[in-house]
Structure formats: structure tokens, C-alpha cells
Amino acid sequence: xxxxxxxxxxxxxxxxxxxxxxxxxxxxxxxxxxxxxxxxxxxxxxxxxxxxxxxxxxxxxxxxxxxxxxxxxxxxxxxxxxxxxxxxxxxxxxxxxxxxxxxxxxxxxxxxxxxxxxxxxxxxxxxxxxxxxxxxxxxxxxxxxxxxxxxxxxxxxxxxxxxxxxxxxxxxxxxxxxxxxxxxxxxxxxxxxxxxxxxxxxxxxxxxxxxxxxxxxxxxxxxxxxxxx
Numbered sequence: 278x279x280x281x282x283x284x285x286x287x288x289x290x291x292x293x294x295x296x297x298x299x300x301x302x303x304x305x306x307x308x309x310x311x312x313x314x315x316x317x318x319x320x321x322x323x324x325x326x327x328x329x330x331x332x333x334x335x336x337x338x339x340x341x342x343x344x345x346x347x348x349x350x351x352x353x354x355x356x357x358x359x360x361x362x363x364x365x366x367x368x369x370x371x372x373x374x375x376x377x378x379x380x381x382x383x384x385x386x387x388x389x390x391x392x393x394x395x396x397x398x399x400x401x402x403x404x405x406x407x408x409x410x411x412x413x414x415x416x417x418x419x420x421x422x423x424x425x426x427x428x429x430x431x432x433x434x435x436x437x438x439x440x441x442x443x444x445x446x447x448x449x450x451x452x453x454x455x456x457x458x459x460x461x462x463x464x465x466x467x468x469x470x471x472x473x474x475x476x477x478x479x480x481x482x483x484x485x486x487x488x489x490x491x492x493x494x495x496x497x498x499x500x501x502x503x504x505x506x
Contacts, residue, residue: 299371304405307436362393408435
């Protein structure tokens with residue numbers, strides 16, 4: 278779901294719909310909570326149906342609002358959640374590095390996503406709970422090989438200790454933004470020089486106070502840059 282300025286509230290240039298998919302218990306809700314609110318609840322319960330959060334960032338002087346949908350991983354809710362794939366142009370496909378079955382199911386989730394979402398949906402494969410390295414059962418090399426085979430981005434994260442959480446979300450958003458900009462330039466007959474994002478060394482600007490960005494005559498545009506490495 279990518280909308281232009283005319284379709285949005287004043288001050289927002291783009292709106293991207295992102296879905297989080299994967300088995301129940303892999304930490305999708307915790308990742309979203311950590312990214313959107315910098316919170317972690319060790320006693321959180323499984324998501325029922327669908328919930329969503331919004332987050333606003335600034336890329337190339339454009340204000341991007343991400344609408345991030347947290348979908349339940351239980352099979353009994355799939356009839357509900359498939360409707361929410363529609364319009365999604367990005368996805369975080371999450372598995373638990375300590376549970377082999379959650380990784381085994383990744384391909385099924387990917388097939389379902391590609392069936393219901395935008396045909397050019399951008400996907401980040403996320404191995405969550407990397408803080409539990411001593412309990413790892415899914416090798417990094419195996420996950421990387423899967424990601425390369427299916428043309429996915431890949432990153433390991435920990436919602437508990439914040440490892441790579443922001444980098445995963447911003448990396449996905451940056452690639453979506455570049456894709457949208459490239460398509461816009463091509464549609465307007467301009468040659469695009471935008472290349473695929475390499476997460477190493479990429480910089481994205483976000484509001485310095487981590488609050489919603491708003492334009493106004495008295496607003497001071499101060500940004501911090503987050504590097505992916």
C-alpha cells in the first residue's frame with residue numbers, strides 16, 4: 278500500500294503497508310513493540326487476529342509512514358489474515374532460531390504472501406531470538422542460503438536486547454522506498470540511478486526525538502542517521 282502525498286494527511290509523503298508473518302511464538306509482536314515503542318513484554322500473549330502500529334521515518338527528505346500489521350501465526354486465524362495481505366508491499370518473515378519447525382514453515386508463509394500480496398512485495402527474512410545463541414538450531418548459513426535462493430533480505434534480531442531490530446525494519450522500508458522512487462522515475466520517463474540497497478553502510482534519517490515527524494513553519498528538521506552494518 279503505497280500512497281502519494283495527495284492521498285495522505287498533510288506532511289506525509291508516502292504510506293507503506295507492511296505485514297509481519299511467521300509461526301506463532303517466534304516474536305513478531307515483540308519485534309514490532311520494540312521497534313514502534315521500544316518496549317518488551319516477557320509475558321505477552323499470542324496475537325489474536327490482526328493488530329497494527331504506525332511508525333514515521335524520513336528518507337531522502339521525504340516523510341514515510343509505515344503501517345505495520347502484526348498477523349496471528351495460528352492456522353485457525355489464516356482465513357482472517359489473508360485479507361490483510363492485500364495492499365502490502367513489504368513483509369518481515371520471522372522465524373525463531375531455536376525452533377527448527379518455525380524455519381521449516383518459512384517457505385509456506387512465503388508462498389502464501391506471494392499469493393495474496395503485491396506481486397513485487399519486498400521481503401526481509403528475520404531470524405529472531407539471536408540472544409539465545411546457545412540454543413540455536415537454525416544455522417545462519419542455512420538461513421542466508423534460503424534468503425539468497427528466494428531473493429530475500431536477511432537479518433538476525435533480538436527483541437529482548439534490541440539487536441538489529443531497528444536495522445531490520447529500516448532496511449526493509451529503505452528498499453521499498455527506493456523501489457517506489459525508481460518506478461516513479463521510470464513512469465515519468467526519467468532514467469533511474471537508484472540501486473538495490475546494500476544494508477552495509479546504508480544510512481536512513483529518522484527524527485531525532487523518535488517521535489512522529491510533523492512539518493510546520495517552526496519545525497526544526499534535525500535528524501539522526503542509522504547505519505546498517
